[in-house]
Amino acid sequence: MSVSVQEKDFDVSAEIETLTRGDTGIGAVATFIGKVRGEAHGARLQSMTLEHYPGMTEAELASIEQETVARFRLSASRVVHRIGPLNPGDNIVLVVTCAAHRGDAFAGCEFLMDYLKTRAPFWKKETGVSGEGRWVDARDCDETAVTRWQKPAG
């Protein structure tokens, strides 16, 4: 279990290798990578800047990760979230979950992403091709996604 908030990119293979090395109880590794899309609301994107709340970000991510590991019997997990300026095609976030079986790995990965999206204090500001800045609005569907976990686990 570990969390990083960093400007630099991450390497998925290396992160998975670090998490799984030596633990042959792991039969399933699920990962999610979020990336900067080149278009937003029909307008082309020049770049994006990710602001966060240092200290609270790490604390929230660690708390979400801890909750996920307990709920889905994960053997290991990892969250990396980038901050600062990013361009279309760049990686934003990496979540890796390891478990004995794939059901737990997948559910843990989705749960972690859903909670990260609604609780971790990050804010995206997009810059369009003509230079205008615009703060990204929170998506209602992210709020909807997170409510599905509030029923008893399946």
Add this chain to the structure above:
Amino acid sequence: MSVSVQEKDFDVSAEIETLTRGDTGIGAVATFIGKVRGEAHGARLQSMTLEHYPGMTEAELASIEQETVARFRLSASRVVHRIGPLNPGDNIVLVVTCAAHRGDAFAGCEFLMDYLKTRAPFWKKETGVSGEGRWVDARDCDETAVTRWQKPAG
């Protein structure tokens, strides 16, 4: 969309890079890796051998992948399945799904794995530490997992 059946290992970062390069419509990449566990049914595992049905394997995987891409609006996808002798900790299978949003990427990845588990003609034979061989039984829960997709897509 592509499928490989191979003896050699795969590199997750390289596979993702190949799939996503130049496509800034991709905002979400989900991956699943299946690995050889060091224990089966309470007994330690020495090694595992994966047999398959050459020709049918590739055809089934391609057909499952095609169905997945159409159903979940994926931008790109990739399946790599290893064959031959494998040891505990070794990778067995890689599935990568790319989409604009995470819901499709996750659902596509799980759907593809569920169908692969019940349709792709692979068979695992385990060798225990004392040298005895044992063909792995199909798990009832894999049959159950696949039935959840037979309702209309959510």
Add this chain to the structure above:
Amino acid sequence: MSASATSTRRVSIRYFAWVREKTGRAEETVEIGPGILTIGDLVAWLRTRGPEYDAAFSSPGTVRAAIDMTHVKPDAKISGAREIAFFPPVTGG
């Protein structure tokens, strides 16, 4: 009766995993008689060929089949089949 209905046909059969181990062969070409119309018929006939075949197919419904590399049920017609395969439930992934 037409000539085709009475003549025997040659079909290639492949066996995988423990079905292969129990029958003791990975593949063979067999001549099958005109009365064998479905996968189920073929299995019943194969079981008469020797104890190793009988053992391979002894638990009913366990062994799966494919015709020309497509999964089929026991009642699938085998007319026109070039390659028929028998194997246990798959366990990949």
Add this chain to the structure above:
Amino acid sequence: MSASATSTRRVSIRYFAWVREKTGRAEETVEIGPGILTIGDLVAWLRTRGPEYDAAFSSPGTVRAAIDMTHVKPDAKISGAREIAFFPPVTGG
């Protein structure tokens, strides 16, 4: 009334994203009066401090708050808070 109930308190306030841009500051330390008990009270008071604050908090229920780096609701008590933060709904991931 006790001394603590009548005295003012110093609290550090931080602003993020467009709340920061609208208030025109990333952080400040303010003296708040004894009548300000909750996040909601604090927001109401901040809005009286100038048009830039009023604009930042003008759409009710939009701006979120944290006390000492934990998400809280508008009715959360601020007694004992060292750092209070205001920000838009989060958009990471």
